[in-house]
Amino acid sequence: MKTVVERFLEYVKFDTQSDENSQTFPSTEKQIDFAKVLKKEMEQIGIKAELDEYGYLMGALEKNIDEGTPTIGFIAHMDTTPEVSGKNVQAQIIKNYDGNDIVLNSEGNIVLKSSEYPHLKNYIGKDLIVTNGTTVLGADDKAGIAEIMTAAEYLINHQEIKHGRIKIAFTPDEEIGRGVDKFDVVKFGAKYAYTLDGDELGSLEFENFNAASAQIIIKGKNIHPGQAKGVMKNAVKIGSEFINLLPQNQTPEVTEGYEGFFHIYQEIGSVEEVIQKYIIRDHDRARFENKKEFFKSCVEFINKKYGAGTVELLLKDTYYNMKEIIEKNFETIEIAKKSMIQAGVSPIIKPIRGGTDGARLSFMGLPTPNIFTGGHNFHGIYEYIPAFAMEKAVEVIINIVKEFSKIKVE
Numbered sequence: 001m002k003t004v005v006e007r008f009l010e011y012v013k014f015d016t017q018s019d020e021n022s023q024t025f026p027s028t029e030k031q032i033d034f035a036k037v038l039k040k041e042m043e044q045i046g047i048k049a050e051l052d053e054y055g056y057l058m059g060a061l062e063k064n065i066d067e068g069t070p071t072i073g074f075i076a077h078m079d080t081t082p083e084v085s086g087k088n089v090q091a092q093i094i095k096n097y098d099g100n101d102i103v104l105n106s107e108g109n110i111v112l113k114s115s116e117y118p119h120l121k122n123y124i125g126k127d128l129i130v131t132n133g134t135t136v137l138g139a140d141d142k143a144g145i146a147e148i149m150t151a152a153e154y155l156i157n158h159q160e161i162k163h164g165r166i167k168i169a170f171t172p173d174e175e176i177g178r179g180v181d182k183f184d185v186v187k188f189g190a191k192y193a194y195t196l197d198g199d200e201l202g203s204l205e206f207e208n209f210n211a212a213s214a215q216i217i218i219k220g221k222n223i224h225p226g227q228a229k230g231v232m233k234n235a236v237k238i239g240s241e242f243i244n245l246l247p248q249n250q251t252p253e254v255t256e257g258y259e260g261f262f263h264i265y266q267e268i269g270s271v272e273e274v275i276q277k278y279i280i281r282d283h284d285r286a287r288f289e290n291k292k293e294f295f296k297s298c299v300e301f302i303n304k305k306y307g308a309g310t311v312e313l314l315l316k317d318t319y320y321n322m323k324e325i326i327e328k329n330f331e332t333i334e335i336a337k338k339s340m341i342q343a344g345v346s347p348i349i350k351p352i353r354g355g356t357d358g359a360r361l362s363f364m365g366l367p368t369p370n371i372f373t374g375g376h377n378f379h380g381i382y383e384y385i386p387a388f389a390m391e392k393a394v395e396v397i398i399n400i401v402k403e404f405s406k407i408k409v410e
């Protein structure tokens, strides 16, 4: 049997970066190449696997008890973030970490500083896997894949552990928000699932933002500035007026925890026309709806002031807080908590200030909370993961399987 660390070190060698500018599904062919390798490995360890044209790799471990135990699923994503290169990843293992700064790259003077990343202190005496300072590590989410694969192999080799049907899915394009666009929930056939896509050891997440995207198009009127009096309508100035109508204490820079926000992330244009792009976020559904209403009222205000049709609004919900669904399936959380405690891990329950694939899956009929992979500093060159945290994740998966085998539903 391969260890979870051995697997992980093999997987990070594959460049599986997704590309938000691509129109294909999956967005990059190299994700399919990786999926093919994983499929072969699944078959070698005795998992029936199927890879579809979109790059979804699904596998099944058949049940070895006859009781009506629910089918449960474990999901991780294959792609890495488009923001930072994931090509030619040179993972390094820091044995028996001493608590000091870690020089990732002496030539480039790239240092992982314990003063900047205080959680490093939690791992003194442990083995850490780090980058060489030029790429991501790819623990997000290849650690999740390695953990699920290792747990699956363990279960296959330990038939004395009785369990219901277990499904596995490795998915493409999570990082560009398309991870479940073509996910076939019915075919997957699980009653509950977990994504292994969280960060630090113990994290357990089932609350995420409600999310909307808004685009406004501001129509100005341009004329030679020398003859502009009483005629010109400057879209740039109207644009900044619009920004200032929004509450300045509700932006990403000044909010945390359960505080929602309005966030302008792009503006393009000139006097004639300006396009502004926003995202709107709140954990609370009612407050989320209020935020959208308020945004609309700002559009109305500008249109009243500068004339109908000055601002055009495109407002669209993107995802919702999975808490709504998970609360009705709270056994998923109780079991995850219990499974962590059995493995000697303290559960850390915190709201996600973002979304997960599990959020969308939950609303597609598959309640899917998120559990830790063990990694830190995702999406950057300072990404790292302690080896023992990955081993704990494997243990937690196995414990979850054992706990579900005590439940009868069907």
Ligand SMILES: [Zn+2]
Binding pocket: 077, 140, 141, 174, 197
């Ligand atoms: Zn991820």
